[in-house]
Amino acid sequence: MSCVSPQLLADLKPLLLGLEADLRELCRERPDVDEPLRSEWASAREANRTASAYEPWREELLTQVAVAWVLACVFVRFCEDNDLVEAPWLSGPGLRRQRALDQRQHYFQQHPTETDREYLYDVFEQMARLPGLGDLFDKRHNPLWRVGLSGDGATKLLAFWQRIDPATGQLAHDFSDPEWDTRFLGDLYQDLSESARKKYALLQTPTFVEEFILDRTLEPAIAEFGHREVRLIDPTCGSGHFLLGAFARLLRRWQLTHPAANPRDLVQKALDQVFGVDLNPFAVAIARFRLLLAALQASGIPRLRDAPAFQMNLA
Incomplete structure (x- = not known):
């Protein structure tokens, strides 16, 4: 928490x-x-x-x-x-x-x-x-x-x-x-500016909804096509809840199938498979920051200066 x-x-x-x-x-x-x-x-x-x-x-x-x-x-x-x-x-x-x-x-x-x-x-x-x-x-x-x-x-x-x-x-x-834990950034995204909240109809996705949807979309796709071939795009990504959830699930698959691989390489493979777009510039910034921290954490990198230049698909 x-x-x-x-x-x-x-x-x-x-x-x-x-x-x-x-x-x-x-x-x-x-x-x-x-x-x-x-x-x-x-x-x-x-x-x-x-x-x-x-x-x-x-x-x-x-x-x-x-x-x-x-x-x-x-x-x-x-x-x-x-x-x-x-x-x-x-x-x-x-x-x-x-x-x-x-x-x-x-x-x-x-x-x-x-x-x-x-x-x-x-x-x-x-x-x-x-x-x-x-x-x-x-x-x-x-x-x-x-x-x-x-x-x-x-x-x-x-x-x-x-x-x-x-x-x-x-x-x-x-x-x-x-x-x-960066979920608090979603609260800022949703509630910091009343005018932005009304214009962009901002509303955080609860965790149980995110998991429910990924269980019924991403997981069947992985089962049918394999985790290497799957791509996920969230065209209204907000602060990135679905992107982080998908990244974590795909990374687990890579870790299970490539246990001896460099963790940073597996993190980048999972990042390459998730795409996010949003009209709200605040949302994209928050999603990018959250994904970066998730990538650092999964790679075991405690300091930004030691991080590779992770590539992310956000716009």
Whole structure:
């Protein structure tokens, strides 16, 4: 079971609203931020990719951007607290929180004119250089690179992860979990943004439903064609429950038939057989992160730096 506090989602919702307001204010006050968005909207209208007026179109985009900033930090925090990265950048339980504060101080000693926005961007760039994380923090596709938070907005986001619970004296949101349970990310995917939930009709698939469907689809296909020939695609993959379930089942087949093979090779074979697509960019990011952690766990790799460049079929 995940060690993530059940209070996380409740605390993130007002934070997200604050980030959206920060981005909205930047657009109002800075033409250099708003004008490229207006040009992008005009091009989308001309190409019939949207029928929305500019303001609602921009609101939807800013929600995507705000969620992307939050999710990027969640990915970093999970990696920090579970020792998937060597040194913390944002926060961490115990002494790791102070190490993160020291890391930030060192950054500003070298870059005294920059803000926490640049600091967070630097963290994300460092994460992107680790095996398997390049696509998660890709500047071409991740919305957080489209509109930056203000310096004050980034400071508030960073402070959220460093907050100490006065009732316990401990870090308010500790992601440490020896099982690397990532199902909580599905809760974030479903409930973090009310507007996104309504637009994409977000609803997590319960575990028993996932298992029931895989029992009656994937398993008969394996029985008929063999596990080597089977492929599974989830065209509305959401946060990846079916993909992870299928990956685990296919990997078990490879392990049973090739017990002496390199575990990493078998993991890649199973990854090659699952495909996921979703219109929601949050969903694809979460599914990718969850599959990566499942691949690391199955390969016995405790640190991202030691991981091979696992290939995943997600879009």
